[in-house]
Amino acid sequence: MQVTETLNDGLKRGYAIKLPAEELDAKVNEKLTEAQPEVEMKGFRKGKVPLALLKKQFGQRILGESMQEAIDGAMNQHFEETGDRPAMQPEVKMTNEDWKEGDDVHVEMSYEKLPDVPEIDLSEISVEKPVAKASDEDVEEALNNLAETAQDFEEREEGAASEDGDQVVIDFVGKVDGEAFEGGAAEDYPLVLGSNSFIPGFEEQLVGVKKGDEKAVTVNFPEEYGAEHLAGKEAVFDVTVKEVKKPVAAQVNDELAKKFGAEDLEALKGQIRERLEAEYQGAARQVVKRRLLDALDEKVTFDLPPSLVDAEAKQIAHQLYHEENPDDQGHDHGEIEPTEEHRKLAERRVRLGLLLAEIGNQHEVQVTDSEMTQAIMNQARQYPGQERQFFDFVRQNQQMQQQLRAPIFEDKVVDVILETAQVSESEVGKEDLQKLLDELDEV
Structure with missing residues (x-):
């Protein structure tokens, strides 16, 4: 088999693959010879069917299988030797459409390779993390809100x-x-x-x-x-x-606390404080994660596969269209052309996605089966009464699994980076933390 490079432009690669007829014929004969001992046919004892007859009976089917296996093998060998990782499924097509048995097979393969992501020193990254504590006033405000709901x-x-x-x-x-x-x-x-x-x-x-x-x-x-x-x-x-x-409003006293499952008012205040601080920590996590991603984005630059950027830009444009047009529930609205702003956001997402994937691989970050199961269960709760069907659907759908796995993997990689990066803390109030969150939505 011969593999000849036909395109080498940036991340784009193209190759012409030639599978000689004699190699293909040898592969067919090899498969038939392997199967011969188990074949039974009328007029012949088991294992005694002549190879020529087997070839006449099963040759066409074996020929197609052999051709596909040979091309797949050539592709796999190519990727092993070059170290290329295709950004998307390579495009493969036969170029001699008038092919007939006995001819060489000519195939073209084209793809965009994933770029080499530059290494960065994570210890040089510095981010500031906001820290908010639940004040007595915050607790009292939440307590009064509870009293109103228990009116x-x-x-x-x-x-x-x-x-x-x-x-x-x-x-x-x-x-x-x-x-x-x-x-x-x-x-x-x-x-x-x-x-x-x-x-x-x-x-x-x-x-x-x-x-x-x-x-x-x-x-x-x-x-x-x-x-x-x-x-x-x-x-x-x-x-x-x-x-x-x-x-x-209900009276703020021990009786109110018991309505919400607490032993007394002080115990209820303690529960409220814990809940508020958990909410503040979650908000602070969003802020520091965005700041970290901004810092990473500024630190690296490399070529991006156009196909990934195009696909991401279209996805962003489609998502924003439905957010802006919530009444349009269908997908028959035609092609939504991404804007330049969509493309810039897509480039950032693709660049950061490739960078985080590389850092995750370097640190052997894995998403465990239990983490995936928990993610599926959380998502299934959105479909009351159909949780089992949703669970089975996800188990059988690789794309859906990837959609659930990706954010878990990303968060675990972010944790790895934050463990090494220089993270300073700044104490803020609830209002300041909310303002930081609102600014994230505006960007």
Whole structure:
């Protein structure tokens, strides 16, 4: 077999591969000879079928297999000898389309090789990490927010009208075409106005009612309502208002703490402080990671495979299109042409991706099976009731596995770099940390 270089331009490579007919024929004969002892055919004992007959019967199929194996072997040998790593699947095609048995096979192979990534001294990288502690004020604010979510209701003064957010205690009977329907009546029902827990339009008509009022509330059931006999129908509810209550925050005391599973108020404050500081650490991690990636991006420059940049730019353009057009859920919007800004971002992502991959390989960073399983389980929770199907889908889908593995690998490489880099800490408040996070979204 002959391999001749036809293109060497930057990272682009091209080769002409010639597989002589006699080599291919020898490979076919070798395969048939190996199989001969196990072949049974009418009129012959097992293992005694003549090679010529085997070739006539199975030669064409064996020929195709041999041709593919020979080309794959030539490619693998080429990559072993050159050390090239293709950025994407090499393009391989036969050039003598009028090929017939007995002719040499001529193949062209082209690809873009991954660049040689320059080594960098990780100890020379310096980044500043923000550190935020949960202050007493932060804890009190979170505690008061909890109290609001655990709100109670107390009766308004006599004669007061209900407001949005109030709770009204009502009796009601619903009728369609003058006839009461099953499930359309209740007594002493506590309804929070503005909760949208009733048919659209129902709650709004009870804003402004007073204790003792009787009111006919007219609404239309939605066309897609679950009960077919009510879907799209007009209904009239005869409502009696028995109480009007205003919302009040729960008292911040031991009883509130017990509602949230804590032993007492001090224990609840401790839990809140831990949760807040975990949130702050997560935010600080995002900031220091971005700063580290910025530092790495400034430190290295090398040629990038155009195919990877093009693919990444198209992916960015597609993703941003759907973020800006959330109502367009389909993918029939045609080709979205990447802008120059998309290409610059794509170049940064590809460059950093190749750099982090190289650093990860040098430090033998691996994503463990347990880490992958945890990632799949976390993702599966987004599909309630279909977790097992999602889990099986990912197990059988290499591309999906790579999508889940990539961020885990990246974070582990970032940890490796931070262990060696010069990391200084600066104490910041909650507001300053939030401002740093907002700045990340703006970049």
